[in-house]
Amino acid sequence: xxxxxxDFAIFLPIVFILYWFVTQKNIKVQNLLLLVASYVFYGWxxxxxxxxxVFSSFVDYYVGIGLxxxxxxxxxxxxxxxxxxxxxGFLGFFKYYNFFAESFADAFTLLGSxxxxxxxxxxxxxxxxxxxFQTLSYSIDVYKRKLEPTKNMVAFFAxxxxxxxxxxxxxxxxxxLLPQFYKKRDFNYTKxxxxxxxxxxxxxxxxxxxxxxxxxxNLIFDNSADLNGSSLxxxxxxxxxxxxxxxxxxxxxxxxxxxxxxxxLMKNFAFPYFSRDIAEFWRRWHISLSTWxxxxxxxxxxxxxxxxxxxxxxxxxxxxxSGFWHGANWTxxxxxxxxxxxxLPLLLLKRNRQNIGDIAEGRLFPKFREFLGMVTTFGLTLLxxxxxxxxxxxxxxxxxxxxxxxxxxxxPDFGVSMKTYLxxxxxxxxxxxxxxxxxxxxxxxxxxxxxxxPVRLAMYYCMILxxxxxxxxxxxxxxxxx
Numbered sequence: 001x002x003x004x005x006x007d008f009a010i011f012l013p014i015v016f017i018l019y020w021f022v023t024q025k026n027i028k029v030q031n032l033l034l035l036v037a038s039y040v041f042y043g044w045x046x047x048x049x050x051x052x053x054v055f056s057s058f059v060d061y062y063v064g065i066g067l068x069x070x071x072x073x074x075x076x077x078x079x080x081x082x083x084x085x086x087x088x089g090f091l092g093f094f095k096y097y098n099f100f101a102e103s104f105a106d107a108f109t110l111l112g113s114x115x116x117x118x119x120x121x122x123x124x125x126x127x128x129x130x131x132x133f134q135t136l137s138y139s140i141d142v143y144k145r146k147l148e149p150t151k152n153m154v155a156f157f158a159x160x161x162x163x164x165x166x167x168x169x170x171x172x173x174x175x176x177l178l179p180q181f182y183k184k185r186d187f188n189y190t191k192x193x194x195x196x197x198x199x200x201x202x203x204x205x206x207x208x209x210x211x212x213x214x215x216x217x218n219l220i221f222d223n224s225a226d227l228n229g230s231s232l233x234x235x236x237x238x239x240x241x242x243x244x245x246x247x248x249x250x251x252x253x254x255x256x257x258x259x260x261x262x263x264x265l266m267k268n269f270a271f272p273y274f275s276r277d278i279a280e281f282w283r284r285w286h287i288s289l290s291t292w293x294x295x296x297x298x299x300x301x302x303x304x305x306x307x308x309x310x311x312x313x314x315x316x317x318x319x320x321x322s323g324f325w326h327g328a329n330w331t332x333x334x335x336x337x338x339x340x341x342x343x344l345p346l347l348l349l350k351r352n353r354q355n356i357g358d359i360a361e362g363r364l365f366p367k368f369r370e371f372l373g374m375v376t377t378f379g380l381t382l383l384x385x386x387x388x389x390x391x392x393x394x395x396x397x398x399x400x401x402x403x404x405x406x407x408x409x410x411x412p413d414f415g416v417s418m419k420t421y422l423x424x425x426x427x428x429x430x431x432x433x434x435x436x437x438x439x440x441x442x443x444x445x446x447x448x449x450x451x452x453x454p455v456r457l458a459m460y461y462c463m464i465l466x467x468x469x470x471x472x473x474x475x476x477x478x479x480x481x482x
Contacts, residue, residue, distance in 0.1 A: 207472065213472075224399050238423060
């Protein structure tokens with residue numbers, strides 16, 4: 001079920017009414033309602049894959065129970081290994097089987113012994129990369145004794161499958177989200193209104209910004225061999241805002257929807273395109289995944305505590321694994337490696353935490369140095385996104401070579417239309433609003449609070465009209481494929 005669909009527009013009010021007006025007095029029944037609603041939400045796409053979520057939930061629930069019973073380290077490691085093998089086994093089979101089979105065959109072909117790759121017609125279950133990491137964090141934290149295992153099965157199953165963030169995150173930690181299922185939730189009008197406001201902004205990002213940019217991106221990337229450098233650069237620019245509007249828009253809708261039901265999810269994006277260096281960018285982009293890899297992979301590997309070689313090794317591991325998490329294609333691995341190369345100078349010079357606060361703190365405009373850092377970081381990110389969007393490595397390299405050709409100085413020639421100018425205008429408006437709201441949880445969190453109520457409401461109605469009349473063609477969320 002898509003957030004930007006009529007189905008969800010009907011589904012959400014029904015669950016909301018049942019949750020607050022029928023089951024409010026009993027937290028166990030509320031949790032059960034959320035569990036059923038989450039399974040309906042996910043099963044709307046394909047009921048067959050519900051069995052994967054249910055099985056993973058059973059495994060990690062009983063792994064947690066087992067970890068609480070044993071002090072023997074071998075038994076505890078065996079239980080943790082069971083959780084890791086089951087979860088990563090499902091993820092590896094559905095997401096990476098064909099990639100490894102084809103790469104294995106290609107390797108033998110290069111060595112002069114061609115073999116046939118046994119490719120399977122596998123459908124990737126939506127959201128498997130997200131809920132797999134979410135439930136894995138529970139088992140790991142219980143194993144490390146950072147979290148008490150739950151004996152409330154309904155609460156745990158609801159935590160794993162919580163519908164607002166089930167399909168594309170944020171990837172929640174059990175230590176943050178699971179305890180919220182134990183506590184009585186009281187309806188808070190202020191939080192609910194704030195949630196609706198964030199949902200509205202998320203829909204604006206997705207339908208108006210991402211979907212309008214997507215039309216231009218598809219046109220340019222699908223015909224990149226015939227276009228000049230300026231057209232290709234414009235395509236990369238549009239993709240940068242497509243993926244940001246798409247993914248951060250989903251996160252805003254998820255966080256806002258959760259707030260309607262009395263839950264608080266972690267912030268997943270913090271205005272990353274205003275970053276002054278790559279290190280700051282990765283502290284602001286897909287925060288739930290970045291911190292997951294930091295805590296469960298980077299730090300256990302030794303982090304940045306060792307010598308230079310260990311720092312370089314760990315940096316490349318974390319970025320390459322992050323790239324591979326996004327998809328079974330060499331383009332994602334190169335994208336991750338390229339970001340590692342961007343990051344390394346900052347790490348080795350110990351400047352990776354020099355930009356912690358907000359840009360232009362206490363000022364409307366940034367200093368020249370801040371502006372230069374922001375433009376440079378965005379430019380580097382833009383080039384890396386080409387690998388993320390390209391069909392294969394060859395496509396990405398030819399696309400980049402086209403950008404850096406002499407035709408870069410020519411006027412775009414991909415058939416600029418009114419839709420192109422509309423996408424540019426809407427993106428410029430979007431960046432302006434994001435800049436004004438960069439210190440808030442989301443861009444319009446406090447926008448217009450000093451205005452009179454009719455004026456503020458007019459702004460919201462205007463946004464709704466823009467969504468209805470200027471929204472692009474309904475595109476599926478990009479991160480559904482991951």
